[in-house]
Amino acid sequence: MKAPHVAPERARTPGQQVSRAAFYAHLWLGVLFTAVLLGVSITGILLNHKVPLGLMPEVSHEPTAEFTAALPLAELARRALEAAGESGGIASIDRMDVRPRNGLVKVRMRDPESTEVTLDIASGSVLHVGARGDVFLERLHSGEALGEGWVLLSDAGAIALIVLLVSGYWLWLWPRWRR
Amino acid sequence: MSTGHLALLLGLFAVPALLLWLGHRLHRRSARVRGAFWGGAVGHTLAMCAATVAAMYPPAAWTGGEVARGVLGFGAMLGGGLIGAVLGAFMAVLPPDAMPASGELIHQRKSPDLPKQGWPRPRR
Structure with a gap:
């Protein structure tokens, strides 16, 4: 062969x-x-493009007082938990992002929606409550x-x-x- | 590692690797293998799109006993590739004009008058 x-x-x-x-x-x-x-x-x-797509809320804010007059973090956290309707205490908070230049603090919760509460650091008033869609992404x-x-x-x-x-x-x- | 993660890894890497191997010198292979290759490639591509869309679903939109998202996200690429390959291999041995008539397929396949290989071999 x-x-x-x-x-x-x-x-x-x-x-x-x-x-x-x-x-x-x-x-x-x-x-x-x-x-x-x-x-x-x-x-x-x-x-x-998370801001134009609405995945991250854009809160424009000017400082309402000097940074030295800011509320303590514990008080801001308490107000954020109240605004988000969280009952789990401080353990429900993932992080607090303080922006002295804008006079605000962003408090992110550890829930599936990654709810974020934006507060004025001087007065403690709630500026925005909403989900952060970009965290999962x-x-x-x-x-x-x-x-x-x-x-x-x-x-x-x-x-x-x-x-x-x-x-x-x-x-x-x-x-x-x-x- | 969970079963879902294993299925994801197999779908991500094993199925395309298998398709690459099948696609090597494709014109020299049998009609059944060529059908399996094209079926697998189409199935895997479609499943990849479905898995990508399922993966983008935000966790807030998930429901408690949801199965579809997990199946699509983790198993679609493995399942899509394999199902496509099996369908492609099956359809390849049928004559082209007999494809849509599902009720008559088995009868026509057994007919000795029809050619065994439905898809023409490309010119070399």
Whole structure:
């Protein structure tokens, strides 16, 4: 029986070997990380436009008194909890973001809606109560929404994107360089 | 790692890797494999869109016993790819003009007059 014809292996130059590796890296990483990069890109676009999209409330405010006349944090927290209708005490608060330049404090709750109460730091009056839709998107963008350690997924996506860019440039420019 | 996370990882990486492997020298493969490849690719792409939309749903909109969001977000890409591949492989062995008539498909497939491979091989 006649043996099947096998084409002899061509000797490749180092440039050709790199091109071949770049092609397969570009192909495999492009396909494997499509879904990850799609998710990261869409959440990134939404986060860039979170104010116009209504994901984050924009409260414009001017200071009503000197910063030294601001109410204590504990009092501001109590008022925020009352405004949000939270009964869990101080443990219901995720963070307090003080903005001395605007004379306000943003108190974010640890509920599914990520409710945020904006208060005047001097008078303690409630300026705004609303959900922060961008908190979950941020967690999804980084991979934290899936659980602890899942940030590695977005890290892998970022590394894949770098390899895709480098390999794409190589595949584009290398044939032109050789001419 | 939960079952959902495992399904997500398989859908994210194993299904596209399998499709890449199937797509290697596709024109030399059988009609069934080509059908599985195209079915899987279409199914996985559609499922990826559905999973992305499901993932964007804010937690405030979730309800207590909701299953659809979890199934779509975690399992759609695995399920979509596999279901698409199976459907594609099944449809590939049917003649093109017999595709929509679901009631007659089995009868027509068994007919000796019809060609076994429904999809034409591309010119080389």
